[in-house]
Amino acid sequence: MDIIKVDAIDSTNTFLRDLNRKKQFTNPICVWAKEQIAGKGQMGTVWQSNPGENLTCSVFMQVNSIKLTDQFYISMASSLAVCDALSDFMVTKLSIKWPNDILSDKQKICGILIENVVKNGSLTGVIIGIGININQTSFINLPQAGSLKEILGTHFNVEEVLQVLLKKLVYRFSKLSVSNFKNLKEEYETVLFRKNKPSTFLDVKGNSFVGIIQSVTNQGKLQVLLEDEIVSAFDLKEISLLY
Structure with a gap:
């Protein structure tokens, strides 16, 4: 997958969305920013991240044969891809806090924001904004936030985490089809935070x-x-x- 690296940017999602309008991507592409000045979270919140310490990126993925009414399966696949990647780095007690925050135990270590790319009323692609707390250890007024370094006590190579994440995303999207929806939903619900509690x-x-x-x-x-x-x-x- 092609990766566009930038030092500082307002929002990787906005940057990639605007770039796609000009280029009309047909292949996966990632924008990775060392610093995101106005990163966006769910419901208009701001994603807090120290420059260079965490992974802030957005990925364009082409989507075929997925109806707009089935778009939540994209969120499920994206969330599970992040869990797949974090598992490779030995992060334990992973769960998905509905709809797509990734937790280790009760600490939020990743947020995901997905924006649809629609053409002529049909879903043609998605832009997946992902923020993973990696080496940051202090979060102002965010008592539930955590990072890989806090959890595992190890300093991580951010680019290495990115490369693993992109591989997991590509794999999950290769399995994203109507015939696999049932299995995908079951897997998502298995790791749903506080299910049955x-x-x-x-x-x-x-x-x-x-x-x-x-x-x-x-x-x-x-x-x-x-x-x-x-x-x-x-x-x-x-x-x-x-x-």
Whole structure:
């Protein structure tokens, strides 16, 4: 896979999206930034990363024969690819906090932001923004954040982590097809953070409630068993899971 290396950039996702509009990529390509000034997270949040200490990159992957209604399978494949890569570096207790944060035990070590590339109403590709905390050991006002160095006590070569990650992404996307959706969803749900455990959630009004994560729908909604024995499905804008 071709890799574009840049020293400092506002957002790798924005850079790659704009570049794709000009070039119309048909092959996978990665933009890797040593420093990301305005990195984006889910729901408009900012990704905090010290220059040169972590992996901040975005990858364009072509997508064929995947309907827009099935786009959450792309998120599943991307999340599992990151878990695959981190497993190769002996990171333990990995889980996916819905929809696609990667945790080791309860420490968040990776965030993923996926943007669709749509042409004539059809999904033709995706831009996957990935931020992995690697060598940073101090996170301001982020008590749940962690890094590979904190967890394993070892300094890592960021480019080595990137190379392994890209191989895992290519492999996962090679298996991304309707015939494999069932297996992909089962694998994702197996490592879903706090699945089958009583957990506390916040709704959009800030009210807390207790529920038990059961699964995800094909569209990526979180299915939660509530106290009245009813299973309700929530999307990302409706609830947040507390640690």
